[in-house]
Amino acid sequence: MAYTRDEIAEWFNGLQDRICAEVSKTDGGASFTSEMWERPGGGGGDTRVIQQGNIISKGGVNFSAVHGELPDNIKSALNVQSNAFFATGVSIVMHPDNPFLPIIHMNVRYFEMNDNVWWFGGGIDLTPHYVDDAQTQWFHAQLKAACDAHDMTYHPRFAKWANAYFYIKHRKESRGVSGIFFDRLNQQTEGKPKEELFAFVQQIGDAFAPIYTHLMRINADTPFNDLNKAWQMHRRSRYVEFNLVLDKGTKFGLDTDGRIDSILMSLPPETGWKYNQQWPADGEEMRTQHILQTAYVPEEE
Amino acid sequence: MAYTRDEIAEWFNGLQDRICAEVSKTDGGASFTSEMWERPGGGGGDTRVIQQGNIISKGGVNFSAVHGELPDNIKSALNVQSNAFFATGVSIVMHPDNPFLPIIHMNVRYFEMNDNVWWFGGGIDLTPHYVDDAQTQWFHAQLKAACDAHDMTYHPRFAKWANAYFYIKHRKESRGVSGIFFDRLNQQTEGKPKEELFAFVQQIGDAFAPIYTHLMRINADTPFNDLNKAWQMHRRSRYVEFNLVLDKGTKFGLDTDGRIDSILMSLPPETGWKYNQQWPADGEEMRTQHILQTAYVPEEE
Numbered sequence: 001m002a003y004t005r006d007e008i009a010e011w012f013n014g015l016q017d018r019i020c021a022e023v024s025k026t027d028g029g030a031s032f033t034s035e036m037w038e039r040p041g042g043g044g045g046d047t048r049v050i051q052q053g054n055i056i057s058k059g060g061v062n063f064s065a066v067h068g069e070l071p072d073n074i075k076s077a078l079n080v081q082s083n084a085f086f087a088t089g090v091s092i093v094m095h096p097d098n099p100f101l102p103i104i105h106m107n108v109r110y111f112e113m114n115d116n117v118w119w120f121g122g123g124i125d126l127t128p129h130y131v132d133d134a135q136t137q138w139f140h141a142q143l144k145a146a147c148d149a150h151d152m153t154y155h156p157r158f159a160k161w162a163n164a165y166f167y168i169k170h171r172k173e174s175r176g177v178s179g180i181f182f183d184r185l186n187q188q189t190e191g192k193p194k195e196e197l198f199a200f201v202q203q204i205g206d207a208f209a210p211i212y213t214h215l216m217r218i219n220a221d222t223p224f225n226d227l228n229k230a231w232q233m234h235r236r237s238r239y240v241e242f243n244l245v246l247d248k249g250t251k252f253g254l255d256t257d258g259r260i261d262s263i264l265m266s267l268p269p270e271t272g273w274k275y276n277q278q279w280p281a282d283g284e285e286m287r288t289q290h291i292l293q294t295a296y297v298p299e300e301e
Numbered sequence: 302m303a304y305t306r307d308e309i310a311e312w313f314n315g316l317q318d319r320i321c322a323e324v325s326k327t328d329g330g331a332s333f334t335s336e337m338w339e340r341p342g343g344g345g346g347d348t349r350v351i352q353q354g355n356i357i358s359k360g361g362v363n364f365s366a367v368h369g370e371l372p373d374n375i376k377s378a379l380n381v382q383s384n385a386f387f388a389t390g391v392s393i394v395m396h397p398d399n400p401f402l403p404i405i406h407m408n409v410r411y412f413e414m415n416d417n418v419w420w421f422g423g424g425i426d427l428t429p430h431y432v433d434d435a436q437t438q439w440f441h442a443q444l445k446a447a448c449d450a451h452d453m454t455y456h457p458r459f460a461k462w463a464n465a466y467f468y469i470k471h472r473k474e475s476r477g478v479s480g481i482f483f484d485r486l487n488q489q490t491e492g493k494p495k496e497e498l499f500a501f502v503q504q505i506g507d508a509f510a511p512i513y514t515h516l517m518r519i520n521a522d523t524p525f526n527d528l529n530k531a532w533q534m535h536r537r538s539r540y541v542e543f544n545l546v547l548d549k550g551t552k553f554g555l556d557t558d559g560r561i562d563s564i565l566m567s568l569p570p571e572t573g574w575k576y577n578q579q580w581p582a583d584g585e586e587m588r589t590q591h592i593l594q595t596a597y598v599p600e601e602e
Binding site: 033035049051058060169170171233237240241244245254260261264265267268269270271272273274275276 | 334336350352359361470471472534538541542545546555561562565566568569570571572573574575576577
């Protein structure tokens with residue numbers, strides 16, 4: 001049975017509920033506010049934001065289901081013929097207070113023009129301010145297990161895609177330790193019916209809360225000092241650069257006149273750009289920097 | 302006598318010296334560091350940065366004179382045929398500590414492909430965290446006087462151009478109180494020889510130090526409170542959005558593999574994005590917000 005777009009949107013909406021419940025329970029200090037909004041051109045969403053929690057400084061879990069006419073520039077960027085579109089998904093970014101707890105991002109989405117032209121996209125990537133090797137391996141193993149349950153080719157393909165996508169070209173470094181990224185998966189590209197692809201996307205969506213609440217629990221109480229906090233502000237500035245300069249989801253939102261406060265909820269509550277900031281030569285900061293410059297570099301095409 | 306590109310670059314380099322001397326004298330607490338750099342493809346520059354001064358938290362006065370081959374994407378964006386280019390200029394952004402002292406930006410530049418294809422560009426715009434009407438009028442009067450000394454059509458044309466350029470489309474507000482902006486001025490567009498256009502650009506460059514040191518002197522000691530500082534952080538976040546999402550100079554620098562730390566020296570030392578931040582209903586913050594939403598909106602084409 002093929003799902004309708006409304007059934008897919010409804011599942012995403014439920015996913016938002018479950019993730020917010022898990023994250024705020026683990027945080028223990030703040031809950032999510034909810035702002036329902038409507039898009040002038042059609043559809044709307046529910047922007048849920050947590051701020052100044054015990055663990056999360058600022059986090060957003062956005063649900064949206066919008067429809068209408070694509071602007072011409074997007075039409076040509078997507079290489080599609082028709083104007084009518086429907087798009088639904090859940091998009092998440094969490095900025096924690098503790099520099100030893102990573103930033104995380106997750107997005108799952110469904111796009112449809114008509115019964116024959118549709119696709120799924122999404123991804124999860126982790127941005128540790130300090131790379132912990134064991135946690136990084138654990139994170140990738142969780143994603144691999146979720147992918148392998150559906151198709152053994154997914155993890156190698158989507159991990160490579162993530163390395164290409166989450167790379168900050170102008171800095172010649174990755175945004176974090178990467179993860180998985182996939183886009184425009186459909187019957188033609190995968191040779192699988194919509195329900196199988198949706199089942200995969202559901203598994204990715206459901207993987208988020210267990211992964212991040214685990215990382216919250218084991219890192220939220222790690223002691224940190226002023227240097228750690230300054231390094232966190234620095235890493236966050238790179239996150240801003242990625243999202244404003246490179247991120248296609250942000251660009252799509254800005255170009256389609258999306259709800260600006262929902263699109264840019266991904267930006268950190270505090271950050272800054274110091275010039276020529278110096279870090280201890282043999283410290284953990286430079287170790288992380290080196291990993292970001294070498295370990296998740298896109299393959300040459 | 303037509304100036305050579307080296308003579309123009311030399312004048313810009315001297316302008317950098319004079320501006321740094323004036324700003325650091327007025328600041329009184331910090332001087333500019335200088336970093337000479339070379340561009341792998343040809344040319345280089347001198348990035349001068351002041352940080353943690355008495356008045357300026359972070360400011361950059363960049364000189365560069367670069368040459369080489371244009372990447373294809375830039376070639377088509379500029380609508381030029383040849384690959385060889387030479388570009389020189391001075392680019393300035395100042396982020397003050399005191400929220401009652403505006404951020405300022407100035408850029409003067411010269412671009413040349415060959416003896417027949419060349420142009421000047423530039424502009425000055427002011428970004429007050431709090432709009433002071435008298436100071437805003439004074440600022441625009443300084444720019445008008447500099448323009449009027451060369452051509453009575455310049456100020457109306459270039460002020461309108463600035464309103465279009467310094468507008469943050471996705472926020473539906475201007476970056477600040479605008480100023481002047483001009484690009485691709487040459488013999489064909491203006492009916493004036495290179496030396497006359499250069500004389501105008503020189504006058505704009507020379508206008509910067511008197512304008513900003515005056516604003517420094519009259520605003521640097523104005524008392525401010527935590528609300529004022531929070532509002533400054535908020536306004537700075539919009540400045541980041543403009544520079545990373547919209548600014549053509551930043552995009553040109555990133556696309557031509559420019560020196561990244563010099564290009565992004567324009568970003569503020571501290572800022573942040575709070576979600577749904579609330580400001581006093583009848584306060585100066587909302588008054589400034591209203592001005593940015595209404596007073597410098599681009600004209601409909």
